[in-house]
Amino acid sequence: MKTTGLLQAPLPREATVFDKYMIVEDTLRNVVDGDRVTGFELGVRLPYYRGLGLSMVEDVQVTVDGETAPVSAVSLTVHGNTYKLTDLPGIFDDRWEMGEVATVAVDKPGGLGRGEHSVAVRERLRISYMPVPGGGADQKVLTLRD
């Protein structure tokens, strides 16, 4: 699995530490409900060296083969708790832990086809000691199996 180079200027302080680990390899799969494929999901991490309360996760943008998932189609699961992306601003009692592999799921009837897909994830995080939102980006080619 190769990582495509992302040209990024260094940001102040610990803005982008673990970008290259955001997309977790070998995690792309379709989501099946009964006999219907309703979407796809993959494992993602924060690029940050600490955990963060979910109200400060402003966006988890998923782009597969050039197509960016609409915000309303995305949900995030941390340690068994699933939230719509649009509900995250109001979640004050749960966190995304450092290094925790969360599952980001995208509603997409029919899911993805087998084989290689170019996957890009961009996370926007509201980090209080930075003047503007931080976060990070990663891009990998993942293979969807079964």
Added chain:
Amino acid sequence: MLSTAHQIKRGVSFYSYQEECFLKKMSLEDCVSEAAAIGALGIEIIPEQSMTGYPDPGEAFYRTWDGWMEKYGTTTVATDLFLDTKRYPGRVMTLDEMTESVRKDLDIAKRMGAKHVRAIINTPPEVMEACASYAEKLGLKLLLEVHAPFHYEHPWVIRHLEVMHRLQSPALGFMPDMGTFVERFPRVMSDRALRDGARSRFVELAVETYNSRGDVHGLMDTFNYMGANPVEQGIARLSTFLTWNDPRVMLEHMPLIHHIQAKFYEMTDEGTEYSIPYDKIIQVLIEGGYNGYLSSEYEGNRHIQDIFEVDSVEQVRRQHRMFERLLGEDDGVAAGAPAQGGHSVR
């Protein structure tokens, strides 16, 4: 070479092992055991990094932690707090909410047995003031980090100094980050810029300007007119976040300094930090009668992880061999001696 006797102790912040912890290659107990193995018996921990379920990890976590401190002969010296002033969308926390947040972190520090709490630089002086008596009651010191590009004459730090001097509370002070004493542009950063696509003439100009104490703030415009790409603009900007001050600036504030974050980017094969002159720093600390911990804070991983396997453990070990040498501990006391058996750290 050691000028006088001293009571400086060695410790490690688990920030140092972030790469291995992030990737689950090291457990929290591995961090404790490794610190003990190199005689870094003072532990600094970032609860939001190392504590699953922060801010309420449960009593079992604390009991396990206490057990490790006992088993490995280590002590919790400091915890690091963050202050999520932007926790609520569309507004900044009120001072009361910030005070409550800091108090919660003080409670955690107390439960972990720490004596010092790192207040992140964005903590307002009003909040430090509002928390001082609570910290004092708990027997804690709430210490503002002084992290590059901040310094003791920075307007924000002056506001804090005003509060500290006015209150004269034993619970308030500073936790200087040695990253404010970068004498030479870190090689790991300039090498990374080259790998990321910066052209050598830009990198060399940034490094030379920084190293000769030139006008780093003029680099952004200069690079722009020279046709810099985003990576090159990034290294111009980076050179304004690095700072060199004579470590002697700490002497004036020594009564307020109770813990040191020993930031480093690269311990070389020769056993020195490439960019931060710890020989000068430690001489100043001894001269000033500093008697707290030097707490390792390795931050080189992010600059080398694109092509190298990060080995934070080895980097921290090297820094402690250097500390032992500079603190005069290496006479007859082996580096890496086990924590047990009365190994004195003075």
